Amino acid sequence: MNLVATAAVLDDDPPLLSVRGLGKSYGGALGCRAVSFDLWPGEVLGIVGESGSGKSTLLNCLSGQVAADAGEILYRDRMGATADFLTLPEPKRRALLRGEWGLVHQNPRDGLRLRVSAGANIGERLMAQGARHYGDIRAEATGWLSRVEIDTARTDDLPIRFSGGMQQRLQIARTLVTGPRLVFMDEPTGGLDVSVQARLLDLIRGLVDELGAACVIVTHDLAVARLLAHRLMVMKGGEVVEAGLTDQVLDDPHHPYTQLLVSSVLQV
Amino acid sequence: MNAPDTGYNFAYLDEQTKRMIRRAILKAVAVPGYQVPFAGREMPLPYGWGTGGIQVTAAVIGADDTLKVIDQGADDTTNAVSIRRFFQRTAGVATTTETEKATLIQTRHRIPEARLGEHQILVYQVPIPEPLRWMEARESETRKMHALAEYGVMHVRLYEDIAHMGRIVKSYDYPVRVNGRYIMAPSPIPKFDNPKMDRMPALQLFGAGREKRIYAVPPYTRVESLDFEDHPFEIQTWSEGCALCGATDSYLDEVVTDDRGGRMMVCSDTDHCDKRRAAGHSGPMAAPYGETPR
Ligand SMILES: Nc1ncnc2c1ncn2[C@@H]1O[C@H](COP(=O)(O)OP(=O)(O)O)[C@@H](O)[C@H]1O
Numbered sequence: 001m002n003l004v005a006t007a008a009v010l011d012d013d014p015p016l017l018s019v020r021g022l023g024k025s026y027g028g029a030l031g032c033r034a035v036s037f038d039l040w041p042g043e044v045l046g047i048v049g050e051s052g053s054g055k056s057t058l059l060n061c062l063s064g065q066v067a068a069d070a071g072e073i074l075y076r077d078r079m080g081a082t083a084d085f086l087t088l089p090e091p092k093r094r095a096l097l098r099g100e101w102g103l104v105h106q107n108p109r110d111g112l113r114l115r116v117s118a119g120a121n122i123g124e125r126l127m128a129q130g131a132r133h134y135g136d137i138r139a140e141a142t143g144w145l146s147r148v149e150i151d152t153a154r155t156d157d158l159p160i161r162f163s164g165g166m167q168q169r170l171q172i173a174r175t176l177v178t179g180p181r182l183v184f185m186d187e188p189t190g191g192l193d194v195s196v197q198a199r200l201l202d203l204i205r206g207l208v209d210e211l212g213a214a215c216v217i218v219t220h221d222l223a224v225a226r227l228l229a230h231r232l233m234v235m236k237g238g239e240v241v242e243a244g245l246t247d248q249v250l251d252d253p254h255h256p257y258t259q260l261l262v263s264s265v266l267q268v
Numbered sequence: 269m270n271a272p273d274t275g276y277n278f279a280y281l282d283e284q285t286k287r288m289i290r291r292a293i294l295k296a297v298a299v300p301g302y303q304v305p306f307a308g309r310e311m312p313l314p315y316g317w318g319t320g321g322i323q324v325t326a327a328v329i330g331a332d333d334t335l336k337v338i339d340q341g342a343d344d345t346t347n348a349v350s351i352r353r354f355f356q357r358t359a360g361v362a363t364t365t366e367t368e369k370a371t372l373i374q375t376r377h378r379i380p381e382a383r384l385g386e387h388q389i390l391v392y393q394v395p396i397p398e399p400l401r402w403m404e405a406r407e408s409e410t411r412k413m414h415a416l417a418e419y420g421v422m423h424v425r426l427y428e429d430i431a432h433m434g435r436i437v438k439s440y441d442y443p444v445r446v447n448g449r450y451i452m453a454p455s456p457i458p459k460f461d462n463p464k465m466d467r468m469p470a471l472q473l474f475g476a477g478r479e480k481r482i483y484a485v486p487p488y489t490r491v492e493s494l495d496f497e498d499h500p501f502e503i504q505t506w507s508e509g510c511a512l513c514g515a516t517d518s519y520l521d522e523v524v525t526d527d528r529g530g531r532m533m534v535c536s537d538t539d540h541c542d543k544r545r546a547a548g549h550s551g552p553m554a555a556p557y558g559e560t561p562r
């Protein structure tokens with residue numbers, strides 16, 4: 001039984017994020033449909049399912065990368081005000097994405113500025129929020145490089161020269177530096193060597209825990225989901241077929257599709 | 269109205285085009301630092317020659333104006349001479365090299381050293397009007413960034429300078445914030461001239477021909493150069509004064525004096541230098557005033 005998730009669910013606090021009836025189709029093709037869930041502060045929600053099941057579409061709708069065509073995304077901000085992300089005016093949406101929200105792309109190259117130094121990549125969000133003391137910005141940047149286990153001697157190097165694993169860790173530092181309350185990650189360990197994956201997962205788990213950020217993580221890898229997520233949503237053909245506490249879903253799956261997913265993992 | 273010796277309209281542009289440019293200028297003055305698009309005209313000069321500035325000048329110049337044109341601070345370069353001639357011919361206006369006597373000054377690369385007054389307009393020729401372009405290629409995105417004042421990337425650039433070089437090395441076209449709002453590219457003037465833009469009594473107009481943008485800084489408007497608290501904005505300084513007039517507070521250019529590697533530092537603003545020498549100031553390399561050709 002996952003204690004953190006239980007505590008969160010039992011808490012009287014209203015959810016941080018309430019998604020209702022979210023849907024998106026690409027022309028005639030279904031991306032995702034009728035997705036509803038709540039996310040509480042500090043909670044990590046995993047979205048699992050086979051390739052093409054709509055996980056990325058859902059995450060992209062949630063994080064404003066793709067325009068949803070149905071539903072609501074109710075977000076309760078730092079001031080306690082709740083608004084539908086989908087109908088917020090663009091300036092407010094962009095301000096959220098720069099401040100209270102964070103997005104970690106599957107491909108770190110999509111989330112980094114490859115032509116400025118690692119330090120500047122981390123400092124950008126701070127500067128965008130008004131930080132104007134070079135020494136402080138740099139101290140934050142090197143502090144975060146250490147936290148994501150990148151040698152601070154690389155602070156002034158361009159990320160284009162980093163390995164894939166380092167780029168991903170840099171992207172995570174760049175996103176978390178301003179202490180976002182809600183973080184979206186799409187296959188954060190996808191495309192990395194297995195040897196690198198485990199360490200990165202530990203790192204993500206530690207940081208998310210430490211910052212108390214709520215997190216929505218997309219993964220096709222159930223081992224990743226078990227390690228990181230308090231709760232899971234299982235997607236198939238664009239719809240959520242099962243949801244619950246991670247251990248319950250993985251150890252006692254109810255939906256036949258989930259049973260198939262779990263058993264195929266066990267066979268590997 | 270026709271100009272004296274040409275078949276062209278006064279100041280070359282037709283009245284309808286001038287009205288269109290004036291509307292853009294009014295808008296630019298109303299929203300200091302904001303780049304207003306305008307339907308630029310083809311001018312009888314290539315783009316690099318300041319067609320944006322020329323169109324702005326043509327739209328605001330009147331028959332009783334006195335025009336000064338400078339390029340790198342000098343009135344006698346090819347570019348400055350051809351623009352001055354262009355308006356002499358097409359508008360029949362008086363021209364001058366003396367900053368104080370000019371009512372309209374078109375410039376490339378410099379702001380005159382003499383403090384400008386309320387009766388004057390300074391027109392800048394701008395090659396690249398968009399200060400965010402280096403980071404963001406999409407025009408739709410830079411427009412949004414300006415609209416929402418998303419200016420974090422401007423400091424990223426200064427951060428990079430300090431990280432790699434230990435100080436902010438950007439020395440021309442140094443970005444400024446106008447009236448506490450829009451970030452603006454001041455055109456390739458040296459950062460030495462940035463403080464002169466701040467609360468300048470003269471109206472400052474900027475014309476970019478290729479990109480078809482006009483922007484403005486109205487008189488007495490706040491213009492701040494971007495910086496960090498612990499790396500404050502600084503202007504260029506020199507260890508010695510002007511070799512000809514001895515000025516220690518003007519922008520100096522290095523000039524080659526012979527074919528044996530001889531060099532000296534002299535005022536880039538030739539009018540300023542001449543005035544000082546006429547008033548009896550002199551530097552180490554100066555022959556008595558009136559005897560050295562410049
Ligand atoms: N940009 C797109 N245009 C058209 N169809 C798309 C696009 N992106 C995803 N799809 C389709 O939507 C469905 C869900 O895809 P996706 O959200 O990428 O799934 P997952 O991330 O689970 O692999 C798939 O059928 C996919 O082909």
Ligand SMILES: [Mg+2]
Pocket residue numbers: 055056057
């Ligand atoms: Mg995907």
